[in-house]
Amino acid sequence: MGVIWIGADAEEFRQRAGGWLEREPVLHSVLLTSVDRERRGAGSGGVFAILGDEDGDGDGDGDGVAGVAVWTPPFRAYVSAAPVGAERLALALLDRYPDLDGVTGVADQAAAYARVWAAHTGGTVSVAMDQRLFELDTVVPPRPSPGAARRAGPADRDLLVAWTLAFEEESSAAPGASVAERVVDQLIADQRAWMWDDDGPACFVGVSRTVAGVARVAPVYTPPDRRRRGYASALVAAVSQAVLDAGAHRCALFTDLANPTSNKVYTALGYRPVADVTAYVFTR
Known part of the structure; x- marks a missing residue:
C-alpha cells in the first residue's frame, strides 16, 4: 500500500477520495454525509486520512485509494479499509491525534483498528454497539x-x-x-x-x-x-x-x-x- 495523506480540508479530501467513496455510497453513507457537512461549514472541523494503494494517494476518480478514515469530534472516527489498511490508518492517526477516543466501521475493519490502538497505547477497547447497516x-x-x-x-x-x-x-x-x-x-x-x-x-x-x-x-x-x-x-x-x-x-x-x-x-x-x-x- 502507498502513502497516507492526512489533512483538515474537507474539500481536498473529497477531491482525492470522493470517487472511491461514491462507488459504494450506502456503505460509505456516514463518511459521505460527514464530509458534506464539513464542506458546507455546518460541522465543527475534522481530520481526514487517505491510505493510497500502490499507485499513489488518490485522485478525483477514486483511483489510487485503498481506504480512508474520518474523525469529526465529538464523534468517533469512522474507518473504511481492509483490515491491514485499517491498522495502518490507526497507526498514522494515533501518531498525530492521541486523543482520538473511538472508532466505527465494518466489523472486521473497526476491530483491526481498535486492536492496533490498544497494542500501541496499552489502553483498553470496548464495544459501544454492534450494528447492522441496511438499504x-x-x-x-x-x-x-x-x-x-x-x-x-x-x-x-x-x-x-x-x-x-x-x-x-x-x-x-x-x-x-x-x-x-x-x-x-x-x-x-x-x-x-x-x-x-x-x-x-x-x-x-x-x-x-x-x-x-x-x-x-x-x-x-x-x-x-x-x-x-x-x-x-x-x-x-x-x-x-x-x-x-x-x-x-x-x-x-x-x-x-x-x-x-x-x-x-x-x-x-x-x-x-x-x-x-x-x-x-x-x-x-
Whole structure:
C-alpha cells in the first residue's frame, strides 16, 4: 500500500477520495454525509486520512485509494479499509491525534483498528454497539397505525432535543447536549425532521441530506410510553418514501443488533442488510 495523506480540508479530501467513496455510497453513507457537512461549514472541523494503494494517494476518480478514515469530534472516527489498511490508518492517526477516543466501521475493519490502538497505547477497547447497516429502494407499506406523519417545526425543538439526548443515551452515541441542539436545529431548518402525531407527538425520525443518491434515516426515537404501537414503522416508511420521491436512489439506516425487534421491523419495510458495523470506545 502507498502513502497516507492526512489533512483538515474537507474539500481536498473529497477531491482525492470522493470517487472511491461514491462507488459504494450506502456503505460509505456516514463518511459521505460527514464530509458534506464539513464542506458546507455546518460541522465543527475534522481530520481526514487517505491510505493510497500502490499507485499513489488518490485522485478525483477514486483511483489510487485503498481506504480512508474520518474523525469529526465529538464523534468517533469512522474507518473504511481492509483490515491491514485499517491498522495502518490507526497507526498514522494515533501518531498525530492521541486523543482520538473511538472508532466505527465494518466489523472486521473497526476491530483491526481498535486492536492496533490498544497494542500501541496499552489502553483498553470496548464495544459501544454492534450494528447492522441496511438499504432500501422500494418501501413495503406497513400495517396502518393511528395518527399521521408531519414535518417538525420550531415549536417542536425542545422536545426533539430531549428525545435526541434520550436516543443517544440508549444507543451509546452520547456526543452531548450542544451537539444534539445543533443537529436538531439543522434538521428542522432543512425540513429533515419528522414526527408522528397520535393525540400528540409519538415518534421522531430524522434523515440526512441526500449525498451520492443516498439518504440515511437517523435517529429513530419513540418514547418508552408510546412504543409497541407501530409508530416507528409508520414514520420510517413515510420518511423513506418521501426521500425516494424527492430523488434519492436508496435509503439507509443502522439498527442495534441487540434489538431484534427493530431489525424485524425494518426488514418488513423492505430494508435489506448490507454489512455489520461495530463501534468501539477507547480508554487509556
